Amino acid sequence: MGMETESQFHVLAVDDSLFDRKMIERLLQKSSCQVTTVDSGSKALEFLGLRVDDEDPNVLSTSPHIHQEVEINLIITDYCMPGMTGYDLLKKVKESAAFKSIPVVIMSSENVPARISRCLEEGAEEFFLKPVKLADLTKLKPHMMKTKLKKESEKPAKEEESEVSKPEIEEEEEAVIEILPLHQELESEQLETMVSSSSSNKRKAMEEVISTDRSRPKYNDITTSV
Amino acid sequence: MNTIVAQLQRQFQGYIVSLYQQGYLDNQFTELRKLQDEGSPDFVAEVVSLFFDDCAKLINDMSTSLERPDHVDFKQVDSGVHQLKGSSSSVGARRVKSVCIAFKECCDVQNREGCLRCLQQVDYEYKMLKTKLQDLFNLEQQILQAGGTIPQVSMN
Secondary structure (H helix, E strand, C coil), X not given: CCCCCCCCEEEEEECXXXXXXXXXHHHHHHCCEEEEEECCHHHHHHHHCEEECCCCCCCEEECCCCCCCCCCCEEEEECCCCCCCHHHHHHHXXXXXXXXXXXXXXXXXXXXXXXXXXXXXXXXXXXXXXXXXXXXXXXXXXXXXXXXXXXXXXXXXXXXXXXXXXHHHHHHHHHHHHHHHHHCCCXXXXXXXXXXXXXXXXXXXXXXHHHHHHHCCCHHHCEECC | CHHHHHHHXXXXXXXXXXXXXXXXXXXXXXXXXHCCCCCCCCHHHHHHHHHHHHHHHHHHHHHHHHHCCCCCCHHHHHHHHHHHHHHHXXXXXXXXXXXXXXXXXXXXXXXXXXXXXXXXXXXXHHHHHHHHHHHXXXXXXXXXXXXXXXXXXXXX
């Protein structure tokens, strides 16, 4: 089974503070994630393989020279950063055809409800208040697993599209259970949430996966205008 | 050998509990200790050291900003306090964090005198904590050298 080798998630952590980078790195490592840390939003985009156009910073294109070898399962970013804020970064990721499926989590030391809703509306999966705790990071696994599941479900996708929804759920349950033994701490509630959200978004998600993967090699063709 | 270790462990336990009870540390410090393991045995010491370096630098910068009564850069001071509050909160440095909260209030109303008092206080508190934690780390080293393990302490 190829799933064991893929069981480690790779997180890209973005924070301008060295201290906070060290903290989030350790937290993620302790949660069995591989971590890459960068100190700015623009470096994060560079790492992903999105090049910021020199003339117009609002135009993003995927650099033909950088082949994104590393698969990122989640981006976790600080909100308050000089230059590109975490919110700006979130927007740019969600506007990019190639990377919008990567879950993004925002961190902030300030509890500003308007800020939180803005981020969630823009597509952030979670909003963590600093200091982030180990327990907070357990919330990340379902989001990261969705990206893995999408890839796992890619092959059976075409066969299942014509089936009735009930059999789809059953098939998904099996797929989920196979992966789950690696993460036994997941409660049954979470399992249900994952299965139901996976099945409801499945069609959409599958389409996204198919289009994303096909477009990936053609970096030159992807431009996102803001 | 065993009794020496047990003695040191009790000493360590007593000392760290007193630091919590006296308000030097809060639960976030416990969270920090959870992140230390065989793979990262010096994590707490490293992070704490980073924090104290930050304190020194930020205090110095803010002191400069507050120096001239007629020309105070409150924006810079606010930025410094914000950073200090954030890192003290992440480390579990409870007293330092408390002073930062008061400091921010003085900064918000542009009270230079208040800011200067808070600056002095924050300087005192971080240095005090630095000494206390140094003693704690020394105890840890003694335990390890005596062949023991460092006790996990949970405060409820």
